[in-house]
Amino acid sequence: MKKNEEVMKEAANLLSSRERFLITAHERPDGDAVGSILAMGRMLSGHGKDYSLYTQDEVPASLAFLPGVSEIVHELPDWEPGSFCLLVLDCNEIDRVGRDGERALERCESALILDHHLGKGFCEDISSPCVSVIDTSACATASLCFELFRELGWSIDKDVATCIYTAVLTDTGGFRYSNTSVRTFELARDLVLAGADPYDIALKCFESRPLSKLKLLGLALETLEVYYSGLLSIMIITPEMFELCGAKEAETDDFVSYARSLDTAEVAVLIKEAKPGVVSVSLRSKRFVNVAEVAGRFGGGGHFNAAGFRLAGNPKEIKGRLVEVIGSYLGGKGS
Numbered sequence: 001m002k003k004n005e006e007v008m009k010e011a012a013n014l015l016s017s018r019e020r021f022l023i024t025a026h027e028r029p030d031g032d033a034v035g036s037i038l039a040m041g042r043m044l045s046g047h048g049k050d051y052s053l054y055t056q057d058e059v060p061a062s063l064a065f066l067p068g069v070s071e072i073v074h075e076l077p078d079w080e081p082g083s084f085c086l087l088v089l090d091c092n093e094i095d096r097v098g099r100d101g102e103r104a105l106e107r108c109e110s111a112l113i114l115d116h117h118l119g120k121g122f123c124e125d126i127s128s129p130c131v132s133v134i135d136t137s138a139c140a141t142a143s144l145c146f147e148l149f150r151e152l153g154w155s156i157d158k159d160v161a162t163c164i165y166t167a168v169l170t171d172t173g174g175f176r177y178s179n180t181s182v183r184t185f186e187l188a189r190d191l192v193l194a195g196a197d198p199y200d201i202a203l204k205c206f207e208s209r210p211l212s213k214l215k216l217l218g219l220a221l222e223t224l225e226v227y228y229s230g231l232l233s234i235m236i237i238t239p240e241m242f243e244l245c246g247a248k249e250a251e252t253d254d255f256v257s258y259a260r261s262l263d264t265a266e267v268a269v270l271i272k273e274a275k276p277g278v279v280s281v282s283l284r285s286k287r288f289v290n291v292a293e294v295a296g297r298f299g300g301g302g303h304f305n306a307a308g309f310r311l312a313g314n315p316k317e318i319k320g321r322l323v324e325v326i327g328s329y330l331g332g333k334g335s
Helices: 004-017 031-046 101-107 141-152 158-171 182-193 198-206 211-222 239-245 256-260 291-296 315-330
Strands: 020-025 050-054 085-089 110-115 130-134 225-227 232-237 267-275 278-285 306-312
Touching (some): 031 050, 158 198, 232 315, 267 315, 291 306
Parallel strands (some): 020 085
Antiparallel strands (some): 267 278
């Protein structure tokens, strides 16, 4: 197995040797995904590279302040096959990019994966040159972007620092989650020195919520139920609740943290049915339950303490299955 330093050098060589890039991330992009692709786009642009930023789904309103966010498109560019390098950030499974992931992979000349989620990547599945940088010890994918820029000797400006800091801030839950380390704070320091404004970014990420989101949160909290003596907490959001509040699915990105904040909870679950029959599930744990394993049993994935999945089905049936599966991980700790 190659050391991370060797793989990072390969990634740097790939970036420096290619001239056109399609930069993308997972569907339903979060702060890390958006911050990473924006930072990457600006850095490549500053070094004379051509690029396009693509996500299947819209950017959450809470991230609309990020510099360059208007450049993100939701349709693949009409480029000739073999004329670009595909950069996949914050996921390492091509189907998680969404409906156009496979098509982008088939048309690219080379590919680079930067991610901090569990997984092996897709390099073994394609014949094109491919480099995979997957570091589960990283606090966010944006931190790997920063390391790659440093490997290349590229200096970052205020806008790039703002994008990366936002990614780190949101993916660590405001430096509260278990992926926060000394390395995280050292990175935050470097980003602030480069021009990121901690107060302004925190204000926009955590304290600038639309009324529709707060109304939906109120309804979601009313559905909160606990199991196994409070070790498991679950909230459900229905299509009717979205319609009543005039809210979008992207506005629920942090709702699961409210279920997780219950003092007795080890595992928290948010079940969302934004469209009838299409169910998204967010999973969080505090200490000993590997929710990435739980998500994997439903076709999803993620980190030890943060994971999720999406599938067609009935929310109540999925909830019942989750209660049973998670109960086996709680190991009789609750009755």
